Amino acid sequence: MNSAQQTDDLHLFFDHMLLPAGFARGVRLTIRDGLIAAVESDAAPRPGDERHGCGVPGMPNLHSHAFQRGMAGLAERRGPSGDSFWTWREVMYRFLGRMTPDDLRAVAALAYMEMLEGGFTRVGEFHYLHHDIGGAAFADPAEMSRAIVAAADESGIALTLLPVLYSYAGFGAQAPQPAQMRFVMDLDRYARLLDGADAAARGLPDAIVGIAPHSLRAVSPDQLAALAGIGAGRPVHIHIAEQVKEVADCLDWSGQRPVEWLLGHAAVDKRWCLVHATHMTPDESEALAKSGAIAGLCPITEANLGDGLFPAETFLAAGGRFGVGSDSNVLIDVSEELRLLEYGQRLLHRGRNMLARGEGRSTGADIYAAAVDGGAAALGVTGGLTVGAPADIVGLDLSHPSLAGKAGDALLDAYVFAAGRSAIDSVWRRGERLVERGRHRQRARIIERYAATLDRLTA
Structure with missing residues (x-):
C-alpha cells in the first residue's frame, strides 16, 4: 500500500462496538474505499482518529x-x-x-x-x-x-x-x-x-x-x-x-x-x-x-x-x-x-x-x-462489521440518559427498550457520515420537496 492510499484511509475509533463475536472495547476501524479494511480490538486511539462512543452494525x-x-x-x-x-x-x-x-x-x-x-x-x-x-x-x-x-x-x-x-x-x-x-x-x-x-x-x-x-x-x-x-x-x-x-x-x-x-x-x-x-x-x-x-x-x-x-x-x-x-x-x-x-x-x-x-x-x-x-x-449481503464488509455503522450517543452507566449488551437493551431512536447520533454508509446528531445531512431539502409533493397528491 502506498502513502497516497494510506492518506485516503478513514480511521474510526469506538469505545464500544458490536462485532460478530459480541461487544468489544476500544475498537479501531480502518475504512478504505467504503469497506472495512481492518478491525482492531482493545486498541488505543491514534492521532487523527475520529472518536465515538458506541457503534453497532446498521x-x-x-x-x-x-x-x-x-x-x-x-x-x-x-x-x-x-x-x-x-x-x-x-x-x-x-x-x-x-x-x-x-x-x-x-x-x-x-x-x-x-x-x-x-x-x-x-x-x-x-x-x-x-x-x-x-x-x-x-x-x-x-x-x-x-x-x-x-x-x-x-x-x-x-x-x-x-x-x-x-x-x-x-x-x-x-x-x-x-x-x-x-x-x-x-x-x-x-x-x-x-x-x-x-x-x-x-x-x-x-x-x-x-x-x-x-x-x-x-x-x-x-x-x-x-x-x-x-x-x-x-x-x-x-x-x-x-x-x-x-x-x-x-x-x-x-x-x-x-x-x-x-x-x-x-x-x-x-x-x-x-x-x-x-x-x-x-x-x-x-x-x-x-x-x-x-x-x-x-x-x-x-x-x-x-x-x-x-x-x-x-x-x-x-x-x-x-x-x-x-x-x-x-x-x-x-x-x-x-x-x-x-x-x-x-x-x-x-x-x-x-x-x-x-x-x-x-x-x-x-x-x-x-x-x-x-x-x-x-437482501443478498453479509451482515455485521467485518473486514471486507461495507462500513455501514450506527453510532449511539453514550451521553443519552438511558445509556448512562451501560456497557456491552446492556447498551442494546437500553437502546431497544428505553432510549429508542433518540439515542442515534451518527450513521455511516460505506464510511460516509450521512447522519450527524440524529439528522440526515440533506434533511431540509428532502423534506421541502416531499411536502410540496404531498400538497399536490392530497389536494
Whole structure:
C-alpha cells in the first residue's frame, strides 16, 4: 500500500462496538474505499482518529413499500364497519392513483432518509408501482424503478431492489381490478423490467436486484415456476399468510394453507424471504425454519393493519432466522420494530424476555444480532462489521440518559427498550457520515420537496 492510499484511509475509533463475536472495547476501524479494511480490538486511539462512543452494525430493512410513506396517517379514521387490511388497501389504491415518477422519487427519498436516521442502512424495496397513471405502460418498463434508484442515490442508503411480478387479483388467476392496473404485467414484460432494473442499479455501490412474486394470490403457479429460471441466483421475496382471509381463500383454492402450499410447490431455500408468514401452524413454522428461508417480520405495520402475531416460539425453536422491515412506513424506527416484536410475544405468551436465546441472555442484543443476520441474508449481503464488509455503522450517543452507566449488551437493551431512536447520533454508509446528531445531512431539502409533493397528491 502506498502513502497516497494510506492518506485516503478513514480511521474510526469506538469505545464500544458490536462485532460478530459480541461487544468489544476500544475498537479501531480502518475504512478504505467504503469497506472495512481492518478491525482492531482493545486498541488505543491514534492521532487523527475520529472518536465515538458506541457503534453497532446498521440494520437491514428487508421489506419496504416506499411510496406508502406518503399515506402515513391517512387511513386512521374508522369506517362504517369492520376496518381491516382490506379496507386500508382501498385507501392505498386511491393514494397512489396520481403518483408520477418524480412524486415517487420525492416520497421514497424521504422514507430512505428517515430509515437512515432511524438506524437502517440497507433497504429491500418491494416495488410494485410500475405503470403510469391510469395503468398505461411506460415505454421503459423500469421507469418507476429508476425513480427508486434515484431516491436511494440521493439519500445514500444501500439498495436491494425487488421488482414485483403482480398479475392477478386473487387465487386461481382472477382478473385484476381497475385499481391494480398500475401493478399488473406478464412474464415477458417482467423479464424486461428486470433488465432495466439491473441497468439502473448498476450506478449504485453494492446494489442488488432480486425478484418478488407479489403473493400466491397475485401470481399463478405457472408464473411462480417460471420465475425460478428468470430469477436464478437472485434473492426471492414474497408476501405470504399475512391475513386470516388470505389463508381461508388459499384453502378454498388449493386445499392447503399458503405456507404449506408454497413449500410443497416451490424450491424454497435460503435465497427466499417469506414476508409476514403471520398465520402458520406449528408444522408450517417448523418446515419454514428447516427450509433456510428468512421470515420477514414487520411488527409496526402488522400491528397497524391488525394482521396478528408471528409464531416466533415454534419458528425459533426449530432454528428459524428472521429480519425486520418497515413495510408501509407508517413509522420508521429500528428500535420500535424490535421492541414491538418482543412485546407482541410477551403479550401473546404473558411472559418476559421471550426472544432471548437462553438463560442470562440479553434480549436486546439477541434480537438485534438476529435481525442483522437474517435481514442481510434476505437482501443478498453479509451482515455485521467485518473486514471486507461495507462500513455501514450506527453510532449511539453514550451521553443519552438511558445509556448512562451501560456497557456491552446492556447498551442494546437500553437502546431497544428505553432510549429508542433518540439515542442515534451518527450513521455511516460505506464510511460516509450521512447522519450527524440524529439528522440526515440533506434533511431540509428532502423534506421541502416531499411536502410540496404531498400538497399536490392530497389536494
